[in-house]
Amino acid sequence: MNYHVDRVNWYQTQKQLKQIRERVFVYEFHMPMEVEFDGLDSHSEHVIISDDQHEPVGTGRLCPDGLISRIALLQAHRNRSAYSSLLNYLVHLAKEKGLHDIYVNCVLQEVPSFVENGFLKQGCVFMEAGIPRQKLKCPISSFKTDLFTMLH
Structure with missing residues (x-):
């Protein structure tokens, strides 16, 4: 399956983004709404x-400080291709925004x-929310996956 990723505006698509994140994080992984x-x-x-039928199957965000977070994929689409x-x-x-590091x-x-x-610990x-996590940092110049093969 081929996936297509688009940048979206929070204010215009927040209902759709929230639905995906609530389904994955709140209902499936039991994250409190106020944490999510x-x-x-x-x-x-x-x-x-989105999938081949142009149906939204996941979301993610980039915070101003370079933190990549809230990557949520519907269960049927949790695979290496969609995640990558x-x-x-x-x-x-992050690179477009001139950030040097991602987290x-x-x-x-x-x-x-x-x-x-x-990435480095x-x-x-x-x-x-009761889940052990590790913060990881990566200089964008060291990120090993080829961006262009995944974006197009």
Whole structure:
């Protein structure tokens, strides 16, 4: 399956973005609503990923400080292709914005995948809504996945 990622405006698409994130994070992963919607949305860049039928299947955001977060994919689309497409597009946006570093706060089982792609651990493991996470940092110049093969 091919996926298409687009940058979207929070104010114009927040209903759609919230529906996806609520379905994934609030209902499926039991994140509290107040943690999921933390006030950074109006200041962040948002993307939406669609499937071959142009149906939205996921979303993600890039915060002003370079934090890539709120990557939510509907269960049927949690695969390497969709995840890589979202992540690569968000890294592309960070590069466009002139950021030098990107960050993720990922669940512990995903740390090795990020480390393989140029990320380094930052600080100690911390808890967010009862889930242990690790902050990781990557200079955009060290991000190993080819952006253009994933974006087009």
